[in-house]
Amino acid sequence: MRSDQAEKRFLPKISVIVPIYNGEADLPGLLHCLRAQTYSSDLVSYCLVDNGSHDRTSEILKSASQDAQNFVVLSESQIQSSYAARNLGIRSTTGEILVFTDADCRPEPNWLENLIxxxxxxxxxLVAGEIKALLGNTILEQHADRQETLSQKHTLAHPFCAYGQTANLAVRDQVFEQVGLFRPYLTTGGDADFCWRALSQTPWQIRFAERAIVRHRHRSTLAALRSQWRRYGRSNRYLHELHGVDLMRDFSLQDYGYRLTRWLFKELPIAAIHGLQQKATLADLFSTPIGLICAHARTTGQRHAHLPDQARQIEWLHEPKNS
Structure with a gap:
C-alpha cells in the first residue's frame, strides 16, 4: 500500500529533447545517463534529433530506439541549427514539461526528478538546472572549472534578464503555445532569446533547480576555447540586435597591457608563492592570461557578427491569434 507522500508525488509526463550533430563520440555516455534516470520510464520519452550528422550518429540512435520504447529518433536535415532540431522535437512530443540537454552532457541519475x-x-x-564540469586534466579545463564558466548562476543573474541554457532547461508546454518556439535559423543565443520572450511577454516565472545537475566537458585546447568565446561574442551581438542588450566594451591595447603587467609583477609572484605552498595550481598561475584570451575572442566574435534577417524568424506551434 502506498503512503500518502508517495500518492502526492509530482510526476507529470515529460519529454526530453536532445539535438545531435556528429555525436558519435558523445552518444554512448549520454545514452547511459538517460537510461540511468530515476524518473519513471513510463512518464518520460527521450526525443533524439539528428541534425544532419555525417558520422555514425544515425546508426547509434537507431540501435538505441530499438532497445527502448521511450527513445524516439527524428531527423532535422533542412536547417543546420540546434534550435531547428529542438523545434522539431517540440512539435513531435506530448509531454507536459519539455526538457532540453545536449549530446555532450552527462546528467546525473536524479536529474529529471530534481528538475521537475x-x-x-x-x-x-521555466526551470534551469545546474551545469557543472566533468573532470578535466588540462590547465584550460581546470581554469574553466574554477571560473564556473558554464554555471547557470551566471545566466540567471544576467543584468538584462535571467535565462537558462538549453544544456539544462525545462519548459512548460503552454509557454511555447504563448510565445512561440526557438528561432530556427539562429546559431547561438537562442536559449536567452526564448527565455526573455517568455519572461517579458507572459506572467511565467523561472526557477533554479540547483540539485538537478548536468555535467559538461570544458574545452581542452586553445582553439576550442577561442571558438567557444567567439560564439559568446556573436551571441551578445545577436541579442543586442534582437533585445537591445548592451554590447561589451572592446578591450584596447592599453587594457591588455595593463592587465598583463599587473599579472606579471603582482599576481604571478603571489600565485607562485602559493604554488610552492601547494595552495595554487598552474590554472591559478595562468588565470589572467587565459582570461584575456577569452576576452579577446569574445570581443572579436561580437565585433564581426551580424544577425542575418532570416535568424529573426520565430516558429509557432499554431499561428498567433493576432496574425
Missing part, C-alpha cells in the same frame, strides 16, 4: 519539482508551483513556467 519546481513546476509544482503553477506560476513557474
Amino acid at each position: 519539482q519546481p513546476f509544482e508551483d503553477l506560476t513557474v513556467g
Whole structure:
C-alpha cells in the first residue's frame, strides 16, 4: 500500500529533447545517463534529433530506439541549427514539461526528478538546472572549472534578464503555445532569446533547480576555447540586435597591457608563492592570461557578427491569434 507522500508525488509526463550533430563520440555516455534516470520510464520519452550528422550518429540512435520504447529518433536535415532540431522535437512530443540537454552532457541519475519539482508551483513556467564540469586534466579545463564558466548562476543573474541554457532547461508546454518556439535559423543565443520572450511577454516565472545537475566537458585546447568565446561574442551581438542588450566594451591595447603587467609583477609572484605552498595550481598561475584570451575572442566574435534577417524568424506551434 502506498503512503500518502508517495500518492502526492509530482510526476507529470515529460519529454526530453536532445539535438545531435556528429555525436558519435558523445552518444554512448549520454545514452547511459538517460537510461540511468530515476524518473519513471513510463512518464518520460527521450526525443533524439539528428541534425544532419555525417558520422555514425544515425546508426547509434537507431540501435538505441530499438532497445527502448521511450527513445524516439527524428531527423532535422533542412536547417543546420540546434534550435531547428529542438523545434522539431517540440512539435513531435506530448509531454507536459519539455526538457532540453545536449549530446555532450552527462546528467546525473536524479536529474529529471530534481528538475521537475519546481513546476509544482503553477506560476513557474521555466526551470534551469545546474551545469557543472566533468573532470578535466588540462590547465584550460581546470581554469574553466574554477571560473564556473558554464554555471547557470551566471545566466540567471544576467543584468538584462535571467535565462537558462538549453544544456539544462525545462519548459512548460503552454509557454511555447504563448510565445512561440526557438528561432530556427539562429546559431547561438537562442536559449536567452526564448527565455526573455517568455519572461517579458507572459506572467511565467523561472526557477533554479540547483540539485538537478548536468555535467559538461570544458574545452581542452586553445582553439576550442577561442571558438567557444567567439560564439559568446556573436551571441551578445545577436541579442543586442534582437533585445537591445548592451554590447561589451572592446578591450584596447592599453587594457591588455595593463592587465598583463599587473599579472606579471603582482599576481604571478603571489600565485607562485602559493604554488610552492601547494595552495595554487598552474590554472591559478595562468588565470589572467587565459582570461584575456577569452576576452579577446569574445570581443572579436561580437565585433564581426551580424544577425542575418532570416535568424529573426520565430516558429509557432499554431499561428498567433493576432496574425
